[in-house]
Amino acid sequence: DVVMTQTPVSMSVSLGGQVSISCRSSQSLVHNNGNTYLSWYIQKPSQSPQLLIYKVSNRFSGISDRFSGSGSGTDFTLKISRVEPDDLGVYYCGQGTQYPFTFGSGTKLEIK
Amino acid sequence: EVQLVESGGGLVQPGRSLKLSCLASGFTFSNYGMNWIRQAPGKGLEWVASISSSSSYIYYADTVKGRFTISRDNAKNTLYLQMTSLRSEDTALYYCATTLGASYFDYWGQGVMVTVSS
Numbered sequence: 001d002v003v004m005t006q007t008p009v010s011m012s013v014s015l016g017g018q019v020s021i022s023c024r025s026s027q028s029l030v031h032n033n034g035n036t037y038l039s040w041y042i043q044k045p046s047q048s049p050q051l052l053i054y055k056v057s058n059r060f061s062g063i064s065d066r067f068s069g070s071g072s073g074t075d076f077t078l079k080i081s082r083v084e085p086d087d088l089g090v091y092y093c094g095q096g097t098q099y100p101f102t103f104g105s106g107t108k109l110e111i112k
Numbered sequence: 113e114v115q116l117v118e119s120g121g122g123l124v125q126p127g128r129s130l131k132l133s134c135l136a137s138g139f140t141f142s143n144y145g146m147n148w149i150r151q152a153p154g155k156g157l158e159w160v161a162s163i164s165s166s167s168s169y170i171y172y173a174d175t176v177k178g179r180f181t182i183s184r185d186n187a188k189n190t191l192y193l194q195m196t197s198l199r200s201e202d203t204a205l206y207y208c209a210t211t212l213g214a215s216y217f218d219y220w221g222q223g224v225m226v227t228v229s230s
Contacts, residue, residue, distance in 0.1 A: 031215075039216035041157075048220040049149075049157065054213060092157055096215025099171045101147075101159040 006104035023076045023093035037096035044089040114138040116221030134191040134208030142186035145211035150204035198228045
């Protein structure tokens with residue numbers, strides 16, 4: 001199984017600041033078809049997870065351009081700029097390149 | 113607007129069975145893959161099972177293989193998860209989620225709680 005390792009486990013940021021969350025996979029996430037199925041989700045308090053980014057760097061419908069994804073192979077990063085109060089929650093990376101699909105353990109973002 | 117509404121959860125004794133349902137609307141259900149993902153209390157996300165649009169392809173996590181069965185009724189726009197031989201470690205909030213794109217989870221339901229306890 002592909003193990004997804006997220007760092008940091010938690011972080012605190014001031015409003016208007018910028019954060020980066022790292023996600024590393026134990027194997028390359030490049031699919032045989034050439035796509036890399038790395039996605040990012042946010043789970044806000046008491047809510048269901050929501051898709052933010054898919055295939056490394058594509059923002060999902062309605063997602064602010066303050067969120068950006070990058071990376072390749074086994075190393076990926078989610079950046080959030082101009083942090084707003086509504087950004088607080090737990091962020092998960094996930095891989096869909098091979099079954100079983102797996103998620104990172106999450107990064108909790110708190111607002112200072 | 114895509115909507116996913118799970119139902120069927122509850123308190124069940126170890127070893128017993130339970131069947132979850134997920135009623136979908138707002139998209140052409142029969143065209144897309146669907147998934148179940150769970151979250152134990154205070155824990156992270158765990159993918160459980162996936163099913164393709166026509167039910168031709170089905171995949172399970174090792175933790176539920178042989179005990180859980182994912183299925184769908186495209187005429188009823190409904191996804192199911194039949195859970196048997198339930199264990200305490202199956203206690204979780206179960207989400208259904210769409211795969212409208214490919215290999216990621218576009219939309220999630222609100223979740224349904226399953227508690228396995230004597």
